[in-house]
Amino acid sequence: MTAEAVIHAVNLTRHYRIKSGPFAAPAVVKALNEASFDLYPGQTLAVVGESGCGKSTLARVLTMIEPPTSGELTINGHRVELKEGEPPPADLRRDVQIIFQNPYGSLNPRKTVATMLEEPLKLNRRDMSAAQRRQAAMEMIDRVGLRPEHVDRYPHMFSGGQRQRIAIARALMLHPKVLVLDEPVSALDLSIQAQILNLLADLQEEFGLAYVFISHDLSVVKRIADDVIVMYFGQPVETGHAAEVFSHPRHPYTQALFSATPVADPNRRKERMRLQGEPPSPLSPPPGCPFAPRCFKATSECSLEDPPLEPVSAHVNVACIHVEKARLTLRP
């Protein structure tokens, strides 16, 4: 890749301290552990995993809602240095915008569409006149497939799909470079889901946007992702090129996750790889590999240490001691 990465993340980690009792020492929940990736303009990075795996924590760290506990985050060439409780620099915040899962909760019911779209401009673009702001809002409304008469309506007058279009328009008003999409289509009906996915693909092409697409729906991810991070219990367990991860999953958790996903083809009913049990409690993590208690490949060595993410091919890294490592050939 010749272009410069818009997001460069190295070992991003976020821990929370939880009070466990009036006299007990606070417990530490490791919500996100050592996530590293590069994101380039026009590319989509998908983050996949089940609830509680740290997907949304990653979104909060990337959008600078929360500072990472440790690790490096570089956005658009600027190193982000955040202090707890301090707002991030406005110019960086402008470059990264977020779209939430539930469009019924993320839009203010008391504001019209126009007010919502113009608000970011009012705050960040003091040079624009009211007429210019209205003009920009109208252009964006048209771009996301709504009609001009929609601008003076309130959120309750729209369907779920239309609300998600409004949320997308609002996120794009400041022409960000990165859009963090936190389960953007999972609250929508199937027929509407396809419309929104097509819209996102068009916008990505038009504006050269980079997407961080957080989802649990593998059929959607498979379609749109360039790179993928599979997370379990706060840790990336398999990362790399989406095409390779999907065609040849290596980590036992990735394999189980793919196998558990129902396929819409009655002729392909298969024996599922059954995962026993549920993810462990974040307050009492198991020793060693967090997936070991549910893993079908687990041996006694698995509970000795937490396996690091290691390359298994040119484009994929896996954190499992039972997966054969790539023999790295050193070129002179």
Added chain:
Amino acid sequence: MALLEIEGLDVRFRTSTGLFPAVEDASLSVDEGDVLSIVGESGSGKSVSMLATMGLLPWTAEISATRMAFDGQDLRRLSPRQRRKIIGGEMSMIFQEPMSSLNPCFTVGTQIDEMLKQHRGGSRKQRRERTLELLTQVGIPDPEKRIGAYPHQLSGGMSQRVMIAMAISCNPRLLIADEPTTALDVTIQAQILELLLELQRDNDMALILITHDMGVVAETAQRVIVQYAGRQVEHQDVKALFAHSRHPYTEALLSALPERAGDQQRLPTIPGVVPGQHNRPEGCLFNPRCRYATEHCRQVAPKAEADDPARTLCHYPL
């Protein structure tokens, strides 16, 4: 005679702006050992038709049917007392949100016990033994400890297992599962679906599975009813449905699945949205979104042909 037979079921809700037809002319029949899936988008009336069968709709609902019978008993004429005997015993239901369907004030043991007390009786000791047996059957580890747990102490998957234990406590002959796995993660979803099918096979129970997920339909159902805007548009065997869907809506819905779109650049979409109370179109309800719609579709509501086993609700079935 089928176990559950419904014909010509209409459900209308009295709203401040008039009657809203939530379900129109729904029919189905289920036999012991059947797995029937009702699939549709939100607002298609799939839950309402089953809630009407269970008698769980609020007083604003007007229910009428030409036939509605469970095991030969006419459900329309039952007194509330008689109905309570059947519901929860011979016919039971599990709901989408396990967390909000359980009573937070009582332990799960008490809540399962209540079912047994109502329908089976027996001594306290016998009931406790049966409760433990049920918890083991649905795969809850350490049931001796869990029997005294409150719902907030359980995860979503565990709560759903408790709901299932409650629903099967009296060996029902029909189990209605309303989106049983929608709120759960995929690995847990796989476990729960497996459990439901296992129970259905072992007890020769009939299972009606309400879902919006075509993947779940493909992997579990034998027969499928597709519902759109309160009307049943197609009845088919699961393999036939995925191979040759007869109604344009089903065809469009299946091709909008990302996994079936193949290498096409753009996903095929269905334009527009499901009609609501105030924008119901004339003629066929699907006509504004249908790519095959003609002038005839816009004026005349279709009726299923008498000789069509799929009962396709379309003037021009595919």
